[in-house]
Amino acid sequence: MNGAEALVRTLAKAGVDVCFANPGTSEMHFVAALDRVPGVRCVLSLFEGGATGAADGYARMADRPAATLTHLGTGLTNSLANVHNARKAQTPMVNIIGDHATYHLQYESPLKSDVEALARPMSHWLGRADTAAEVGPKAAEAIAAALVEPGQIASLILPADASWNEGGVVGTVPASPPAAIVGEDAIRDTAAALRDGNALVLLGGKALRAAPAEVAAAIAAGTGNRIAAQGRDPRIERGAGRVAVPRLPTMTGPAVEALRGIKTIVLVGSKPPVANFAHPGKPSLFAPEDCRYVTLATGADDMADALYRLADALGIKADGSLRIARADIAPAEGALTLEGIAQSLAALMPDNAILCDEAVTSGRPVFAATRAAAPHDYLSLTGGAIGIGLPLAAGAAVACPDRKVILLQADGSGLYTVQSLWTHASENLDILTIVYANNAYAILRNELKNVGIDNPGTNAIRMLSFDNPAIDWTGIARGFGVPAERVTSMEGFNAALRAGVSQRGPSLIEVAL
Amino acid sequence: MNGAEALVRTLAKAGVDVCFANPGTSEMHFVAALDRVPGVRCVLSLFEGGATGAADGYARMADRPAATLTHLGTGLTNSLANVHNARKAQTPMVNIIGDHATYHLQYESPLKSDVEALARPMSHWLGRADTAAEVGPKAAEAIAAALVEPGQIASLILPADASWNEGGVVGTVPASPPAAIVGEDAIRDTAAALRDGNALVLLGGKALRAAPAEVAAAIAAGTGNRIAAQGRDPRIERGAGRVAVPRLPTMTGPAVEALRGIKTIVLVGSKPPVANFAHPGKPSLFAPEDCRYVTLATGADDMADALYRLADALGIKADGSLRIARADIAPAEGALTLEGIAQSLAALMPDNAILCDEAVTSGRPVFAATRAAAPHDYLSLTGGAIGIGLPLAAGAAVACPDRKVILLQADGSGLYTVQSLWTHASENLDILTIVYANNAYAILRNELKNVGIDNPGTNAIRMLSFDNPAIDWTGIARGFGVPAERVTSMEGFNAALRAGVSQRGPSLIEVAL
Known part of the structure; x- marks a missing residue:
């Protein structure tokens, strides 16, 4: 088994069974290995940003990572804008970046560039497999890194000879550790802040799935506080039968207005709301200067558990009463607006x-x-x-x-x-x-x-x-x-x-x- | 004058009067300054790689750099594949990369990324102007760096507040030092190698313009040696009325075949010929293992001067006899091939x-x-x-x-x-x-x-x-x-x-x- 086949088998064994690809010469053995290993679907993109953006959409909906395959430093750079978006979405992603054969890197060949340096700023985990034997284990490390809650960007550089040489070993991904359970102090501090009033429960990441959002909405309603989504959210489950969580405005003026009078922002998988861009004479942070931030849970924590415990501490139960009914909506007519x-x-x-x-x-x-x-x-x-x-x-x-x-x-x-x-x-x-x-x-x-x-x-x-x-x-x-x-x-x-x-x-x- | 206007005026004063742009929010003051400064043409690209690739094509033909304008780290990454090509072409280029306002960078805003880290691997010169007063002088430094022979990639990071604040000063680009004159030993060693026979005069970069190529061709012909272009050349002046310089093949098999028996490769703005990619069992370098490389001149040297002096040393004169006559060619007919x-x-x-x-x-x-x-x-x-x-x-x-x-x-x-x-x-x-x-x-x-x-x-x-x-x-x-x-x-x-x-x-x- 060559390194490429070990890689594909490692991906498949770990359930990473979709690869969004834009391959080049150095990835030909990976491509060939796809035909020897059943169960990995390879989707071709005609531009690398198409591959990484698709891997982001896939993982947001499947709740597990896809792989991407790009070609050398310049294929990688074409992919990075959407890796950036995925990183901000806390999306798990396993990027395989082909590189020159190890012994070819000493020469100034046309496509040589510093792949590590280009990948590092956008990656939580970065590795290189220099031999066929290393490929499987390194791929398993990459997958494990991608799976760290709430999701990380893992980038594995794969030299052509590590791919084509024999001696591949299928890697095994260890079971992911469970999400961290937040301490009692976080529950107690949050409960106190909510009882104090003028608080905003700010949801981000997976806190915006239907079940945790419903608990959070019940907590906010039950304590007379507000709730909002961060506003650039990877995935919100919403519509009829779910609770409605409004989004913070993303433009500075309306966002500052929306947060006027807020004393505490309770962070649940979210971050202090910040402007996309600085504007002359306007603040970077949306909340009032004296606003306090209380972290109930980060995206790495078990946010649902934290919300249920917080509801218990406050004597609140999500009873379904906040779920909204389906509206009877007619299509609009007349001029296009x-x-x-x-x-x-x-x-x-x-x-x-x-x-x-x-x-x-x-x-x-x-x-x-x-x-x-x-x-x-x-x-x-x-x-x-x-x-x-x-x-x-x-x-x-x-x-x-x-x-x-x-x-x-x-x-x-x-x-x-x-x-x-x-x-x-x-x-x-x-x-x-x-x-x-x-x-x-x-x-x-x-x-x-x-x-x-x-x-x-x-x-x-x-x-x-x-x-x-x-x-x-x-x-x-x-x-x-x-x-x-x-x-x-x-x-x-x-x-x-x-x-x-x-x-x-x-x-x-x-x-x- | 704000920093943005100082930048545009610095570019215009230095003759960098075309800007290929794909701007975003942080570049709005630069865009606005274009209307206050006459003489800079701004060309919009709908994707950043379009801007940098165009700047490459512009500089190859104009023999002076264009500027590019991109937006933050992710606009930059979209531009980098063609910056890489320009770097390999030794094209002068001045990249302006907008960044967040300096005081906004402390926050994890959506578009924040490490612009320096992303720009560094593809740049010969990298700088940042943190205040309006720095913009003009830093831009002048960038232009000077781009103009270093044979041409370099200069990347200037421009925070939004350095752009919009008052206090801009127009920068002055010092006169570029003349290209280096190669020493007599290079002339002597090259002449000896050519007299020794079985040599290849390998031209790259600006050695492939009509005048130096003609001298090089005369030298090769006069000493009974061969001449070739490197094969991935930024610009060759050729056709009727010029000398014909064949290109080395780029695929390993034919290239190795072409260099069989070559004892010496004389480098004139070129590098030892290397395969695009390693292939199992094939060499990375095209030339025979015992081939010797003699550098007559690099792209940073005055290659034309070196070639004329070499011709003199060899008693050879380019008399126009190698210029090829225009062929009478008829269009092909029949099936499309x-x-x-x-x-x-x-x-x-x-x-x-x-x-x-x-x-x-x-x-x-x-x-x-x-x-x-x-x-x-x-x-x-x-x-x-x-x-x-x-x-x-x-x-x-x-x-x-x-x-x-x-x-x-x-x-x-x-x-x-x-x-x-x-x-x-x-x-x-x-x-x-x-x-x-x-x-x-x-x-x-x-x-x-x-x-x-x-x-x-x-x-x-x-x-x-x-x-x-x-x-x-x-x-x-x-x-x-x-x-x-x-x-x-x-x-x-x-x-x-x-x-x-x-x-x-x-x-x-x-x-x-």
Whole structure:
């Protein structure tokens, strides 16, 4: 058994059975090993960011890591923006990065670069297997590192000769230690802070799954305090039959307003709320200066256990009364508006849809509009690196083949990883992509104002628009094999949305804004 | 004057008057400053690799650096594959990387990452301007570093508050020191080696411009030795009226064969020839084990001076007799073949075209076929990181608005930075793109064999093909605003090529292989 086969067998044995790949020469033995080992599905991306973004979407929905396969330092760099997003999402991920044969690294060959140095800033765990015998055990270490709660980025560098040489040994991943149980002092301090009032229970990460969120909502309601989601959340289970957790605004002005008067923020898998960007004269932290942060549990802790114990300490029981009923929502009609799109989505999306949101400014009405819609999962851009939507949807669809994935995609962001449309088509993934086509980096136009630039000139405006020429998303989507349609009215949108959700497979609606 | 304006004025004053940009929030003041400072042209890319690849193409043709503008660590990572190619091309480049405001970096905001750590492996010079007053002087340092012969990557990190605060000072770039003059011993040793025979004069970098190449060719011919280009060359001036310098093969087998019996390799801006990748049982270095390397001049030296002095020492004069006459070439007819495409290109391309070659396997016949075609520049993939073609062509076209750029583009490679087609359209660049559409990573199929995998299975083959569905390049190109046509015969190709070279502006031919 060569090193590559040991690697694939180690992945398969540990249940890491999906690999999102963009291989090159140095990875050919890994690719060949896929045919000798049953049970590992390999999904090709035509750009590396498509692979890592898909691995993120996969793990958010499957609750276990996927592997990625990239080629040398430059394949790795192409993948890193979405590794960054996954890192901020606390997603488990096992990145296999092929490198030159060990004895070839002494030469200045064209593709030589410092793979370790490039991988380190985005990895929680970084390793290299220099011999075939090391590959399996190192891969097992990587998988174990990825599985550390709440999830980590593990990057394993695989030289070509470690891959092709004989002497491979299948690695065994030790059982993950259980999540840490928080101490009594955390329960007691949190209970005291909540009794003190003017508190916000801030949920992040897996605290936003239906069950823990319901306990947290009952605690907040029972103590007369507020609850919120952090606002750039990897996955929220919500909609009819679940509790509704509002999100903190992400823009500084509204967020500061929302937190006015808050004395304590109780952190449950979340962090002190901070602005995406500094703006002249505005604070970096959203909460009042005298706000106190009390950590009930981090993402590494057993957050559900902590919440149940806190509820007990407060004499509160989640009795289902906070679950919201399904609203009777009619699709919007008339002129195409962002609010109308959100309303029609809420009206027409099927049960258990997975909503992937990289709609940036255009998607803002969707979260509120879908509050009492059919139950669904809501996946957001966690790390601010645009270009995750199309890959994220691909990964979610691979993880959940029986659920409809609806992707809300801003046009500017979507173009960064537009090649992922081909993966939607080639894997026949059940994804409906809605592209908000305003032909501009609309968020940057707002940001110009936020940083104090009121009268942008011609050059500035040209840097924030791509309307000359306008992008034809239907042509591009069809070029990648995804059926597409452009709509200019709510009626057109509703018809396309109905068609898109009633059929299986990929499709795309370009919404002409 | 704020820091951003000081930066733009420093660039303009130093003649760095083109900026390929993909800005975000933290770069808004730089963008705004572009409207206050005349003379800096800003070209928008819809993906960061498009910006850095264009800066490479620009500098190869303009012989001076362009600036790039990217957004934080994740915008930077998206740009790095083409920075790598530029680094291997010894291209001067000034990268401006926006970062969070200095006081915001203490917080774990979504987009925070370690910008320095990510930039360092790909940069010869790396700096950060922490205050507005530092921006101009640091930018001047960066430009000076980029200009160090033969060309370097300089990366300047620009925090948002250094950009927006007042107190900016325009920096002054000191005059670059002249290129180093090589010592007499290098001339003497090289002359002796050449007189000894069985030598190869290996040219790289700017030694492949018409004038130094002609002297080198005369020296090789006059001493009965051979001459070659390294094979992954940033820019070769060639065609009718110039000397013809053959390229070393890039695949190990043919390259080893080509160097059999060579006793000495004379390096002129080149490096010992090395394989792209190690292959089991094959050598990393192409030359025989007992081959000696003699350095006449590096890219940092005055190579032309060294060559003239060497010629003098040998009593050789470049008298123009080695310049090749223009061949009378007819376009190919009949079935579409790679050889036919190369022949038709040689027949129909206009004088002084710029050929950008990222055709990988499909383009192999072109170099030989265009040997005696109209004079042209030939730009290659220097660092092996695919996805440079469309950006490189954009940069070359910006640098040379009066010359036709013809891009030979492999389909798989082209998809990595396909968004650059929009820049071709939005800037109305005079680029004819020829896409070799074989719907496969054909080079990897060869590589499977080279690494000893003779019978790839279904999974392996699926990882090397993107024919299900096939990509429709005409739909994608038109979607980005570039007129496109698909051809299936040599007659169709010839007609499309004639049309493409006779009109100005971008167009694309999809060659159905």
